[in-house]
Amino acid sequence: MKRFKVFFNIEKEEQWLNEQLQRGYRCTNISKLGIYSFEKTDKRYVIRLDCRDYFPKQKFVEYKEIYEDFGWSYITGSWLGGIRYWQKKDSDQNEIFSDNQSKSNYYKRLMGYSLLLGSFCLAYSFMLFNNSLLYHDGLWRMEGSLFWKALVFETPFVLLKLLPVLMVVLFSRSYYKAYQKYSVLKSQ
Amino acid sequence: MKHKLLPLSETMHYILLALREPLHGYAVMQKIEEISKGSVILAAGTLYGAIENLNKHGWIEPVGHSGRRKIYKITTEGSAILKMEQERLTHILSLYEGSELNEEV
Numbered sequence: 001m002k003r004f005k006v007f008f009n010i011e012k013e014e015q016w017l018n019e020q021l022q023r024g025y026r027c028t029n030i031s032k033l034g035i036y037s038f039e040k041t042d043k044r045y046v047i048r049l050d051c052r053d054y055f056p057k058q059k060f061v062e063y064k065e066i067y068e069d070f071g072w073s074y075i076t077g078s079w080l081g082g083i084r085y086w087q088k089k090d091s092d093q094n095e096i097f098s099d100n101q102s103k104s105n106y107y108k109r110l111m112g113y114s115l116l117l118g119s120f121c122l123a124y125s126f127m128l129f130n131n132s133l134l135y136h137d138g139l140w141r142m143e144g145s146l147f148w149k150a151l152v153f154e155t156p157f158v159l160l161k162l163l164p165v166l167m168v169v170l171f172s173r174s175y176y177k178a179y180q181k182y183s184v185l186k187s188q
Numbered sequence: 189m190k191h192k193l194l195p196l197s198e199t200m201h202y203i204l205l206a207l208r209e210p211l212h213g214y215a216v217m218q219k220i221e222e223i224s225k226g227s228v229i230l231a232a233g234t235l236y237g238a239i240e241n242l243n244k245h246g247w248i249e250p251v252g253h254s255g256r257r258k259i260y261k262i263t264t265e266g267s268a269i270l271k272m273e274q275e276r277l278t279h280i281l282s283l284y285e286g287s288e289l290n291e292e293v
Contacts, residue, residue, distance in 0.1 A: 096233035
């Protein structure tokens with residue numbers, strides 16, 4: 001089974017993945033473009049998403065080995081840093097964090113991650129809008145049906161141009177969500 | 189100045205105590221499960237982060253390999269931290285024992 005999905009919130013993604021696993025699937029691959037591959041299984045699995053900065057090779061080996069010792073298998077993750085997907089057979093130890101300190105550090109890393117991607121989109125939006133307006137200037141001087149045709153023609157491109165702005169909003173939201181959880185854990 | 193890892197969290201405390209003998213990551217978790225009578229069971233990410241953190245502060249250090257796994261042990265600095273924590277906790281315990289006396293006064 002393959003599914004295409006795009007997430008801007010890591011916790012939502014984790015939740016969705018686990019819903020698929022509860023229906024009797026096991027995740028086999030996750031591509032960068034958002035294609036999630038699953039296969040049928042009669043065992044129960046759980047997935048946890050970790051967020052880590054860039055690892056030098058040796059550090060990554062150590063990180064991976066500790067998780068594997070605990071029964072987690074690595075699905076995928078970007079070498080640059082960011083989300084790392086871990087899957088394991090369902091048991092009484094299904095979490096990757098067992099205390100508040102490590103959980104709050106996790107949310108802090110999520111905040112950093114959303115902030116980085118959000119700033120990237122913001123910078124990109126500025127570049128995009130710096131030298132051009134949303135609609136072509138000549139559009140507003142057109143009249144009658146020509147105007148409407150041109151408007152309909154240009155609108156999809158305008159929406160495309162607005163995409164990075166929308167992404168800024170979505171990353172800001174996930175930053176805020178992570179911040180809320182972080183501050184709750186911090187105050188405990 | 190107060191260190192940001194002090195007073196030690198339960199996780200950090202148990203890891204330092206377990207690493208008075210050289211152990212690799214997973215063995216640290218097993219040792220802690222045993223010495224805490226099953227009340228503290230560390231998860232992978234928590235253990236990984238704590239080992240990283242303690243190593244960064246020089247309280248534990250890698251002392252070799254068992255197969256491909258890295259083995260860690262507490263450093264002199266780490267032992268000094270445990271000593272400090274022991275004194276702090278002993279003082280708190282003495283307050284527990286002295287509490288009835290104080291009430292009489």
